[in-house]
Amino acid sequence: MTTCFVWSPVAGKDPADSLRTDAAEMLRTAEGDLILEFSSMCRIGSGELRALGGLADLAEQRGVKVRLRNVNASVYKTLILLKLARRFTFVS
Secondary structure: OOOEEEEOOOOOOOHHHHHHHHHHHHHHHOOOEEEEEOOOOOOOOHHHHHHHHHHHHHHHHHOOEEEEEOOOHHHHHHHHHOOOHHHOEEEO
């Protein structure tokens, strides 16, 4: 049986730190998909981009799919420019 975990940023907590700790922990224990909820993120910084790169590496090692949900256009364009978009699946 596959399990689906959903991560979303917590108000008042640094999203990059949350991606490195909370989302990475979910990924380590996931047997199915990890969904990252981006609806509350209007822009993405270098810390979040590094954390996403680390998550993508970890997901490849574990054979887990990472899906990004509700990504806005500017974040999506940034991920494309930095060649991170191809490492994720996008869902709405």
